[in-house]
Every structure is written in C-alpha cells, then in structure tokens.
Amino acid sequence: MVKRKSHKGDYCPSARSLDVIGDWWSLLIVRDAFDGLTRFSEFQRSLGIAKNILASRLRTLTERGILETVPAADSARQQYRLTRMGRDLFPVMVALRQFGERHLFAPGEKHSHLVERDTGKAVRLDIRTEDGRPISPDEAVIVKVPETDEA
C-alpha cells in the first residue's frame, strides 16, 4: 500500500526504512509485536485500528519481511511474529520511546517503561563511534555516496 511516493531507490538508508515502516500504523503494530501480541484480534483491540487497514498492514509487513505468519501452535489459526529483520527494528522503537519520554509527557505524568528483565534497570540508547566512544549529534556528519564524482 501507500502508493504516494517511494524512496526505494534513495541512497539514504533512513529514507528506505521509512519506505518500509514509515506509515502511521506499521510501527505501532511492530511495537505491539515486540510486546508479545501475535493475533489479528489482539492487534485490533490494542490499536483500535479498522480491520481492513489492519489486514492490509499485516499483509504488507509480512510481504516486506518484518512479520511472518506461523501456522499455529494450540489453534487452527495463524500467528503473526516478528522476523529477524523485524526484531532489528528494536532500536528504532527504543529511540522513539526515549524521545517521547523526554518531550511528550508532562512532568509527573506516568508512562510505561522499558527495563531489563532480570534487573529492572532502565534501558537506554547510546550513540557511539564504532570503537565505543560516546558522541553527541553535532559531531556526526552524513557522508553522501558519490553520485558522479562529487563528495
């Protein structure tokens, strides 16, 4: 779905990612999948999404390799589960969460938290160089791919 415009050919990896999961519902579905939901009705109840839209989103997420359907275990129905690729969206979820926590809640307003299972410690994202040094955003620059011979 989402025909309006495609960035599939873009050299920017962020743009391609948005091409795959950049609509309103897809990432919320993925979030719920991380939260353990697997069934059509669970997603629908959780999100309050129209059923036709949910069906469409589950279909494209599956086509694109973010979700997979597994025949079942206890039931004749199917389950939707995150693929390896889908699980690799975890940092995106954490980043969105961290931004929301910081800016979108009033002081004192309650929200859910992401913690390590065994210790209960908060989970955070760090931006680092490949050799492990933490850096701040303004020290990072994007190096474009050479199109003709310009840097």
Place this chain on the structure above:
Amino acid sequence: MVKRKSHKGDYCPSARSLDVIGDWWSLLIVRDAFDGLTRFSEFQRSLGIAKNILASRLRTLTERGILETVPAADSARQQYRLTRMGRDLFPVMVALRQFGERHLFAPGEKHSHLVERDTGKAVRLDIRTEDGRPISPDEAVIVKVPETDEA
C-alpha cells in the same frame, strides 16, 4: 494535519512520538534539517514533495516544537531550523539508518554513511542499561503504567 487517529493520550511514549513525527514526510524533513537544509525550496527540491504538503508539514512541525523559524541572517526570508527537541530526534534517525543499512541494501550497493566529523569513524547505536551494560532486545521488557492497580 493527519486527523485520522491520535495517540496523544496513550501511555506508551513511542505511540506519542509517532503522533508527532509519524507520517511519511515529517521524518524526511527532519533528516534533511539534520543535513543542514533550512529553506522551503531546499526541502522541496530535496524531497520532491508537493508544495502544499511541504507547507503543511513545516507548519505542524513548527507548531509542535520540532522546528522553529528564525527571521534570517543574510536574507529577508525565513529559515527553518531544528529546535532542541528536534535535535533530540537524532537517535531515531540513526536507528532508522542502521536498520536500512542492514536490511534494505543489496550487498555491495552504495549508500550514504554517518561518521564522526573529526575522525571519520562510523557512528552506531547501542542499547544499554542505565549503568552502561550493553544488552540484547530480548532481555528488555516493557513495564506498563498501572492503570487501576494491575502491574
């Protein structure tokens, strides 16, 4: 814009974030802003977005505190610049980029890179506990806010 549904009241910070920047164009505009673009025409050329849609997005991003307009420096026209809040979207951009690099490019296919300005070293995201231990996604769990008195 984007009237279809709101998650403003949601207790999940990710959902609220998607409420603010979760449409097709907004994050691409933010990406370009990180890349140094400031002018209406620059965004339009870079994204190939319809002008009415761009105007609408710039307006709501500004209303929501992601961008701000600064009167100018060399010109009578305005500039759009990331606010502090907007700059805090950087980890989201990096996360999307990292996902795209990993899964959305054919082996050998070229893409832009994010590097530290001074050293040229690649920039990556790490998921860690608050005390700095790196952890994997499946060790993290979401703790919901107690609604009535259920955990």
Place this chain on the structure above:
DNA sequence: TCAATTGGTTTCATCTTGAAACCAATTGGA
C-alpha cells in the same frame, strides 16, 4: 528595472482511510 526565484495558497482529481456490514471458519460452553 525587469525577469527569475522564493515561499507559499487554492483548486481539483485521485488515492487512502475508517466505519460498518457482512461472511465463512473456528472455538467454547451447555
């Protein structure tokens, strides 16, 4: 000074979304 560019707005056709009705298959309970 005059043409081109910028930064939009308006209009309109097309596409997407959402709500509701509908339906076959599955499941759960009496």
Place this chain on the structure above:
DNA sequence: TCCAATTGGTTTCAAGATGAAACCAATTGA
C-alpha cells in the same frame, strides 16, 4: 453435539489526505 460467540478477514461507501498544477505577492539578482 449443537448453537452462539469469536476470529479473521473482505466489501462497500463516505470522508479525509495527498499530489499536481495554476496562481500570486514579495524578494533577489543581473
């Protein structure tokens, strides 16, 4: 075992969002 409810959708249709193009005032540049 039988029937009702639930699940996992699809179809239909109205309303909303998007995109292209035309248009326009203000700015800039030569």
